[in-house]
Amino acid sequence: MDGGDERGYLLDNQQAEAGARFDALAALFDPSTFRHIDALGIAEGWRCWEVGAGGASVPAWLAGRVGPSGHVLATDIDVTWTAAGTGYRILRHDVGAEPPPGDGFDLVHARLVLVHVPQRAAALTAMVAALRPGGWLLLEEADPALQPLVSPDESGPEQRLANRLKHGFRTLMAGRGVDLSYGRTLPRLLRAAGLTDVGADAYFPITGGACAALEAATVRQIRDRLVAAGLATDGEIDEHLDNVTAGRLDLATSPMISAWGRKPLDGR
Template sequence: MSTPISEYIFSDAQNLKELERLQAIEQIFDPKTRQRILTTGITNKWQCLEVGAGAGSIAQWLATIVGESGKVVAVDIDTRFSANVQSSNLEVLQADVRHLALENQSFDLIHARYLLIHILDFEVALSKMLDLLKPGGWIVIEEPDFSVAKAIVGENRMCQSFQRVNLAIQQMFADKGMDYALGGKLPGIFQKYDWQKLSLENDTPVSAGGSGIAKMMKMSTMQLAQKYIATSKATQSDIENFYLFADDPNTSAIYYATVAVIAQKSDVKLNPVALV
């Protein structure tokens, strides 16, 4: 059964606040994403698929890399913020990747960041992406793992609230049948396939209050506060303490890890073991 678009946790976010959050993610994480993609050897003429295009920065960057002889297709269930990203070799599609119909198209590179964690049947989305990948093509997937979140330095009451908000994040995903620690499971998922090359990265920064990651997580919490409170794992007081913690330059925490997989598809047809 497919997850309805309305179940995306940020689907009811206000336009301006959601754009601000997406742009914060781009500012923080795009440099590392670009480095990962460049390790594939991407060059002009490549055909690329960007899944979950967000505000469109990576899709636009890919379009400059592949040049006029290449092409980028950017797909998102919500194209509010990517539809106006313009380039002659960039096509933006509003679609669910699980049901994406692209006639006779395959790709040299497929990239997705922070996408699969929001999809109940994420293995369907992943399988669809692998089907669209050319033999010898590359896939770069980056997913968060919130299970490593930990307050390290801060007042005791704020550290306790930080932990309760993280428990609320876990419960919110669990109530939807999703896994807030999906990123940490990516290596096991990908190792069930036959790859020519496979590399893994785990980026787990310790972030001070007021840093980019802390500010971005505060933005997310402001949008999702009522959903967190509805889990009964965190209170309004915990939410407010989380804001104070995220703003305070004297605090530090691990907010989450980003686990990345960079894999090259075998030249022969993949024979995956069933995902669990």
């Protein structure tokens, strides 16, 4: 298989389709993310670190919540798609390899970040260290192994083709060191990191325009690798994209596990 033991992010943010993926992910998951952050009690004056920001939707929302007396730092290893905006600062930063860019944060949030970071344990340690006593860490990661089908209602050949291509995508991800069961481990990891008041839930849409947009952008990004690895032909990929465009498929995302925990007030 092409790149069988290759490491690195499979979905290159330098590709044109990355913007479409960020827009679709924001449409699908921002409401759930914002609901969780509101439940943690975000207020004016909070200091927030958005890790692996990707697009600007989450940092912009955070800035609106914390107001001019607060502080929002948005970091990513590639800040191409994190547009500058009012109320937040952008910094290029590798959470797995560099020290945290500050401390005393009331909230540290990362969505779809750690599963792609080879140094996951170091990244988690850095995020916990950056919290003030009483501060919250919110991690959100997909768990494809919990629900491996992009088309759960596998009722015909179009759906079977969609699921076969998704299996190929996950084969490529696993070959790059992505843990396809990582999401479910988050509560345990937060407790092991010394956080308290740990909770978690899961959410995934099963159809809709944003699901279709995410699927199309993802398949376009990885089509050359799927073909090179012998996991699909160009004809099969074109057929699948036509099915997506025609609206013949109910396309799901992987379950998004959201887990949160609080740094003890004694700071230990």
